[in-house]
Amino acid sequence: MATIQIDRLLDACIRMGGSDIHIVVGRPPTLRISGSLKSLDTKVLDSEDTTALMKSITPEKNQQQLQEDGSCDFGFAFGDYGRFRVAVFRQKSNISMVLRLIPSKFLSFDQIGLPGPTASLCRRPRGLFLVTGPTGSGKTTTLASMINYINENLDTHIITVEEPIEYYHDHKRAVINQREVGLDVPTFAEALKRSLRQDPDVILVGELRDLDTIEAAISAAETGHLVFGTLHTTGCQGTVNRIIDAFPTNQQEMIRVQLSTNLIAVLSQTLCPVKNAKGRVAAYEFMLVTPAISNLIRENKTYRIESTIQTCRNLGMRLLDDHLWELYQKGQISLMELVDKSRNPAEMLKKARENFPKDPDHAKMGPIIGEMQALGQT
Known part of the structure; x- marks a missing residue:
């Protein structure tokens, strides 16, 4: 049962363009897609589920390491689709896992x-x-x-x-x-x-x-x-x-x-x-x-x-x-992303206001501007 479940999760991750799978007690399996987390429409996992899923893919030596150290890391191949890098760890005495998809094809x-x-x-x-x-x-x-x-x-x-x-x-x-x-x-x-x-x-x-x-x-x-x-x-x-x-x-x-x-x-x-x-x-x-x-x-x-x-x-x-x-100029990333990832967020925000005043994301930046002002960044 657990093997079928993990195969379905791996297949869903690949089919939906996910980069990671999060498996944790108290929440359905969750994918990271384009940087954001999205829960799958399936049952909320309990302790038995996460333990069974872990045992279905974790080699014996890594399970032993998990018992001794509370965590372990390993990788495995999933057909021709790619490999998954797996981090298994204990939290609140339960098993959690994060599986990262490593595509099989190299990008130029x-x-x-x-x-x-x-x-x-x-x-x-x-x-x-x-x-x-x-x-x-x-x-x-x-x-x-x-x-x-x-x-x-x-x-x-x-x-x-x-x-x-x-x-x-x-x-x-x-x-x-x-x-x-x-x-x-x-x-x-x-x-x-x-x-x-x-x-x-x-x-x-x-x-x-x-x-x-x-x-x-x-x-x-x-x-x-x-x-x-x-x-x-x-x-x-x-x-x-x-x-x-x-x-x-x-x-x-x-x-x-x-x-x-x-x-x-x-x-x-x-x-x-x-x-x-x-x-x-x-x-x-x-x-x-x-x-x-x-x-x-x-x-x-x-x-x-x-x-x-x-x-x-x-x-x-x-x-x-x-x-x-x-x-940002090419329209590939949002204003929010520009400001969040920038080293000089206030400067980027000012530049965006001057060059792209009609960007609708400016309205969402009010609280952020207030925080910047409080921190002396504007």
Whole structure:
């Protein structure tokens, strides 16, 4: 019974264009569609339902981990439709699950809307390329597209280190090895150290979550490898500061020098619901590490990075607010989304009032304007 139910839920998620399935006691199964939650027209789940659904898809070793740690993560394939990444956890002594759909098809750079220089950066022989953003911002999809591009176009050896493996890559022009933390290797840092003896050209690190992993990634880039990694940071300037601040004070000057010579680009992204349509569109902040930006990193003047990005638009760089404004002008995102995702919401709101005074969403912004005024943002 539970297996039939989970299959129906997975099928509904794919059919309705969902990105996630939420399974929790006291509510019907709920899908995230275009960024919003929508409950399915079915029964409210009780404790027995969520436990049965969990047992129908969770491997024994992960069930044991759930008993010991209160949570576990794993992935599984659902026919030819794609894979699901699963997070199982206890709450109020009940079982909850979140299943994220990982589509089986890779998107092209044009389909995702990646910046122009992305393809040439994927052909670089060495360096560190960071993709950043909050959880659910599409970092995994972007990186999978980059790895697929390299796999299809270059004779290289690619090693990925993930927890869990989400997109499965077949060997194309490249040889590709995918290692899962907790299954194939104990930690990200250990996998990175070992990978340097495995003749890699390209290394993907699923998450730069601690000092050891960040240090190993920078070292791998420094020793002649192209390294891709993710961070849960917002903006290019914030990403550089986050990496430097992860190190003890007495090492930060050395790290600034290493980062200035090995970092090649930062792509910071967020996903926005498409206005009056299904689906989501990505908004980007993109920084190429030019000699000017390299100097700013080395000289501890990262506060000038954003102004430098703004003056280097001809190289393909852009600030997040500029891209959000571009999407708003094209009618792809709403005024609410523009203000919510912007770094400078008051400035964006003022700009929208001046340029699009007839936008009906202005009427909905009254309470938000009041909050901004109370916070001194307008």
